[in-house]
Amino acid sequence: MGIKAIAKVKHDIATVKLLVKHPMASGKIGGGKGEAKYINHLTVKHGGRVVYDMYPTSAVSKNPYIKFAFKGAKKGDTITVWWQDNTGKSEKKDIKLK
Amino acid sequence: MKRRNFLGLGFTTMAVTALQTVGSASIFSEHPKAFMATTGDAALEDAYGTTSAMKDDKAKLKLPDIAENGGAVPVTVSTSLSNAKTMTLIIDGNPHPLAVTWELSEGTIPKFSTRIKMRKTGNVRLIVEDANGKLHVATKQVKVTVGGCGG
Numbered sequence: 001m002g003i004k005a006i007a008k009v010k011h012d013i014a015t016v017k018l019l020v021k022h023p024m025a026s027g028k029i030g031g032g033k034g035e036a037k038y039i040n041h042l043t044v045k046h047g048g049r050v051v052y053d054m055y056p057t058s059a060v061s062k063n064p065y066i067k068f069a070f071k072g073a074k075k076g077d078t079i080t081v082w083w084q085d086n087t088g089k090s091e092k093k094d095i096k097l098k
Numbered sequence: 099m100k101r102r103n104f105l106g107l108g109f110t111t112m113a114v115t116a117l118q119t120v121g122s123a124s125i126f127s128e129h130p131k132a133f134m135a136t137t138g139d140a141a142l143e144d145a146y147g148t149t150s151a152m153k154d155d156k157a158k159l160k161l162p163d164i165a166e167n168g169g170a171v172p173v174t175v176s177t178s179l180s181n182a183k184t185m186t187l188i189i190d191g192n193p194h195p196l197a198v199t200w201e202l203s204e205g206t207i208p209k210f211s212t213r214i215k216m217r218k219t220g221n222v223r224l225i226v227e228d229a230n231g232k233l234h235v236a237t238k239q240v241k242v243t244v245g246g247c248g249g
Contacts, residue, residue: 013207026215028193040133051206057133059189059197059215061170067211 003081003093014073014097016044016052018066020083026058039064042083046073073097138188138195138223142233145186145196146225151233157185157226159236168216168242175200176209181229185210191220191242216242 002021007014020039027036036058044052051070073079077097084090135141139149160174175185185208187198192215202208216222219241226234 026193046205049205050201050203052210053201053203054210055133055199055201056212057194057197059192059194061213061215065211065213069207069209071205071207 003083003091003095005081005093005095007079007095007097009073009075009077009097012073013069013071014046014077014079015069016067016079016095018044018064018081020064020066020081020091022063022083022085024056024058024060024062024064028058037085037087039083039085042066042081044068045080045082046070046077051079133196134194135196136193138190141188141194141196142186142225145199146227146231146233148233151225151235153237154234156182156228156234157224157236159222159224159238161222161238161240163239164241164243165216166243168218168244170213171216171240171242172211173214173222174209174211175224177226177234179208179226179228179234182208182226183229183231184227186225186227187214188223188225189214189216189220190223191216191218193217216240218242 004019006017022039023037025034025037027034038058039056042054043050052068075097078094080092080094082092129145132141132145135144142149156177156179158176165171175187182202185200188195189197197214200210221237221239224236
C-alpha cells in the first residue's frame with residue numbers, strides 16, 4: 001500500500017500524477033490458481049467535488065500510474081485520493097497542490 | 099443521553115446515505131456483468147445497451163504501435179467533447195476485455211493517462227459516451243511481443 005503523488009497548479013489547472021502501490025493481480029497466473037486482487041474504484045476529490053472517477057480492472061498494470069488534470073484549483077489546495085480493491089481493502093490520502 | 103443518541107443516529111444515517119449515493123451513480127455497480135464479459139461487444143452491450151458507435155474524431159486514443167512489454171503499455175485517452183458522460187477502454191485480446199471505465203465530471207479535463215496489460219496483439223478501443231448517450235469510438239491495433247496478463 002502507498003500512494004505517491006506529484007500535483008502542480010499552473011494558472012487554474014492542476015495536473016496530478018499518481019503512483020499507487022498495488023499488485024493488480026488478475027488471478028489468472030499459474031492456470032487461474034492465484035487470487036484476484038485489483039483496485040476497482042479510485043476517486044480524487046477537490047473540495048468535496050469529484051474531479052477523477054476511475055473504475056479499473058486487473059487489466060491495469062501493477063502499481064498503477066495515473067495522470068489527469070482538472071480546472072478550478074489553486075496552490076495550497078488539498079485533494080483527497082481514495083481507492084478500494086475487490087477484496088474490500090481501501091486507502092485514502094490527502095495531497096497538497098504545489 | 100437521549101439527545102446524544104439522537105445525534106449519533108443522525109451521523110450513522112448520513113454515512114449510509116453518502117455510501118449509497120456513491121454506489122448508485124456508478125457504471126460499475128449498475129453494470130457489474132460488463133466488467134466480467136469475455137468479449138468486447140458483450141461488455142459494451144451490457145454497459146451501454148448497444149455496440150454501435152460512430153467512428154469520428156471525438157474519441158482519441160494514443161498507444162504505441164508495438165508494445166515490447168505487454169504488462170505495461172502506456173495509453174492516453176481523451177475526447178474533444180466537453181460534456182461527455184463516460185469513457186471506456188476495451189482491450190479485445192484480453193480474457194475480460196473491459197479494462198477501465200471513467201466517469202466524467204465538470205471541471206475534469208477529459209484526458210487521462212495510465213498503463214495497461216495486453217495479453218496479445220489486437221485492437222484497443224476507446225468508447226466515449228456523449229451527453230445524449232450516443233457512442234463514439236477510436237480503435238488502434240497494438241502489436242505485443244511479450245504478453246502481460248500474468249500477475
